[in-house]
Amino acid sequence: MEFTTLRIETAPGTEAADGIRTLILNRPEVLNAMNTQMFVELREALHQLAFDDALRVLIFTGAGERAFSAGGDLKQRDGMTDGQWRRQHQLAEEVLLAVRDFPRPVIVAVEGHGHGGGCELALMCDYIVASRAAVFSLPELRRGIMPGGGGIQNLVCAVGMRRAKKLLFTARRFSAEEAAEWGMVTELAEPGQAVADARDIALAAPMAARYAKLAASRSGEVDFHTGYALDIAAYNVLVSSDDRLEGVKAFNEKRAPSWSGL
Structure with missing residues (x-):
């Protein structure tokens, strides 16, 4: 268009x-x-x-x-x-x-x-x-x-x-x-x-930024424990991501991470 x-x-x-x-x-x-x-x-x-x-x-x-x-x-x-x-x-x-x-x-x-x-x-x-x-x-x-x-x-x-x-x-x-x-x-x-x-902002891992935005945006709409449950659910998705591995590896190798968004 x-x-x-x-x-x-x-x-x-x-x-x-x-x-x-x-x-x-x-x-x-x-x-x-x-x-x-x-x-x-x-x-x-x-x-x-x-x-x-x-x-x-x-x-x-x-x-x-x-x-x-x-x-x-x-x-x-x-x-x-x-x-x-x-x-x-x-x-x-x-x-x-x-x-x-x-x-x-x-x-x-x-x-x-x-x-x-x-x-x-x-x-x-x-x-x-x-x-x-x-x-x-x-x-x-x-x-x-x-x-x-x-x-x-x-x-x-x-x-x-x-x-x-x-x-x-x-x-x-x-x-x-x-x-x-x-x-x-x-x-x-x-x-x-x-x-x-x-x-x-662009330095953040794309998937992490997406989930952090989601959790922060919903935080004012729900009680603390519900919001925190959303935080942890998203956190556990990120634990299994390629970018979590890359972020830790890049830190230890003292270089900028190369994010895949996965």
Whole structure:
């Protein structure tokens, strides 16, 4: 499938063999607002990338310097029937859950505006690197709806219930520095430098990274003993992996490991 609203590129400063790709929202003329075509293309791109054995880390970002994404394209939505709106939103739900459940680490690099669905997409990623000039909001209550892309659940988890409620009720914009202070943004960068250096993540054994992501993502959804049982089940799978043998061998031979992903 050829993409008209996205670009997939090797991450800046890396080689294709490093396995670090950027998935770029590419509608800068409308602040990378997400229309139906973008949701269709995101669904297809994420499916393709999930089965790319060479991929180690995926980085979301937006084209241009003004925005990661301003959210859903409200100009396209103007005049939609209820059925058309719900069908488009079903696509959005599939995309956002595919990001959350993606089998490899997913980082988002936010420059400029990240509002509505753009903020929700960022919150679905494993962690957020944001320019100090970035600004976020969830303004849906002032549009007669509410966040429908996991934003409420993820925001409560990231910043706490009471602060999340205030941000939702007031729809106020908040800075990247505030988001970092609250724990939503993981790392701040200077403007123009938000694309994360993911090379350290790419050093991890692929299967180990996949299982660690799964266990960490589920930890907030279950009680401790259930989560720990998942940890141990995954741990015991890794004990029997070729990469466990390679990791120990490489350590003792004082060299970089050569991962097979098996």
